[in-house]
Amino acid sequence: MRYVGIQTQIHRNNRRSIFLLLLFPLIILVNVWVFLVIVKYIESTPQSNFIDEANESFLPTIPWVVGCVAIWFLICYFLNTNMIKRATGAEPLLRKDNPRVYNIVENLCMTCGMDMPKINIIEDDMLNAFASGIDKKSYTVTLTTGIINRLNDEELAGVIGHELTHIRNRDTKLLITSIIFVGIISTIFQLTTRSMMNMVSYGGSSRSRENKDNGLSVAGVLLIVLICSAVAYVFTLLTRFAISRKREFMADAGGAELCGNPLALASALRKISREPGLSDIKRDDVAELFIVYPSSLKSSAINKLFSTHPDITERIHILEQF
Numbered sequence: 001m002r003y004v005g006i007q008t009q010i011h012r013n014n015r016r017s018i019f020l021l022l023l024f025p026l027i028i029l030v031n032v033w034v035f036l037v038i039v040k041y042i043e044s045t046p047q048s049n050f051i052d053e054a055n056e057s058f059l060p061t062i063p064w065v066v067g068c069v070a071i072w073f074l075i076c077y078f079l080n081t082n083m084i085k086r087a088t089g090a091e092p093l094l095r096k097d098n099p100r101v102y103n104i105v106e107n108l109c110m111t112c113g114m115d116m117p118k119i120n121i122i123e124d125d126m127l128n129a130f131a132s133g134i135d136k137k138s139y140t141v142t143l144t145t146g147i148i149n150r151l152n153d154e155e156l157a158g159v160i161g162h163e164l165t166h167i168r169n170r171d172t173k174l175l176i177t178s179i180i181f182v183g184i185i186s187t188i189f190q191l192t193t194r195s196m197m198n199m200v201s202y203g204g205s206s207r208s209r210e211n212k213d214n215g216l217s218v219a220g221v222l223l224i225v226l227i228c229s230a231v232a233y234v235f236t237l238l239t240r241f242a243i244s245r246k247r248e249f250m251a252d253a254g255g256a257e258l259c260g261n262p263l264a265l266a267s268a269l270r271k272i273s274r275e276p277g278l279s280d281i282k283r284d285d286v287a288e289l290f291i292v293y294p295s296s297l298k299s300s301a302i303n304k305l306f307s308t309h310p311d312i313t314e315r316i317h318i319l320e321q322f
Contacts, residue, residue, distance in 0.1 A: 013154050025069050027235055030088050032065055033058050033226040038224050054295050055316045069184060076180040080094035081138045089284040090120035090142050097318045101148055104157050105141060108164055117167055126277020127151070131163035131172050144277065151268055158265030159272075161216040162291055175211025179285045182233070189229040248309050252319055264321035269319070273312045
């Protein structure tokens with residue numbers, strides 16, 4: 001793997017964060033425009049120009065879409081710490097609670113000259129860990145009790161070094177940005193799906209027939225929204241997953257360098273892959289922050305395309321070549 005310095009990686013991730021901030025709202029706006037084009041086409045007459053009509057309707061919606069997305073993003077962005085803690089059940093870990101873990105984190109931070117992040121613990125026998133946060137006040141390394149108790153000091157140092165590298169590279173900020181935008185489109189998709197199911201359950205089809213002469217039915221509108229949001233969701237997932245896979249390789253390299261023993265991190269990944277857990281984490285977007293995500297252990301081509309993590313065997317093989 002070609003070496004990339006820490007400052008180079010930070011600058012790259014800053015640029016990617018800006019790219020995501022621009023790309024995801026653009027995807028949402030494009031889908032709004034496509035939705036309007038489809039609706040105007042269905043409702044158009046031979047004398048009308050449905051593209052012009054769609055454009056006329058689209059321009060006034062731009063400030064509303066951008067404003068709603070911005071407000072949604074800012075709320076989630078600054079509440080992400082509480083969101084993650086609720087999803088994982090993590091609790092703070094102090095030095096007096098576990099001097100071994102605290103000292104490992106502190107020594108690694110001193111080695112790379114970074115500020116000490118918060119340490120959280122999840123009461124779970126499975127083996128996993130993740131980093132989160134958007135600034136020095138919220139940067140956190142979270143470990144399960146299983147990974148603390150079942151890895152030796154060198155292996156645990158490799159895992160913690162991996163997570164500290166995510167923080168140093170500002171990967172956590174980049175990922176939280178992508179998680180929020182994917183969540184916005186996912187929410188729209190889910191609400192539309194539920195609305196269509198409720199319409200079918202409560203006899204929406206008969207009401208649709210009554211409104212047939214008044215233009216496009218409610219069911220038709222929901223169907224168009226469903227299709228547009230599904231396409232947008234796929235595009236945002238692919239963008240996010242591509243970025244996530246690259247950052248895992250970089251964090252592995254950084255973790256190996258910090259702990260000074262690439263084989264220890266390789267050994268830790270091998271153990272974690274056998275029992276990654278996460279069955280109690282109900283939110284997939286949060287579970288994808290962990291060092292090993294169960295779906296990345298499957299070898300199908302479709303899974304590799306939509307996986308946030310690279311193949312675990314490949315990660316271990318690269319570490320063993322250091």
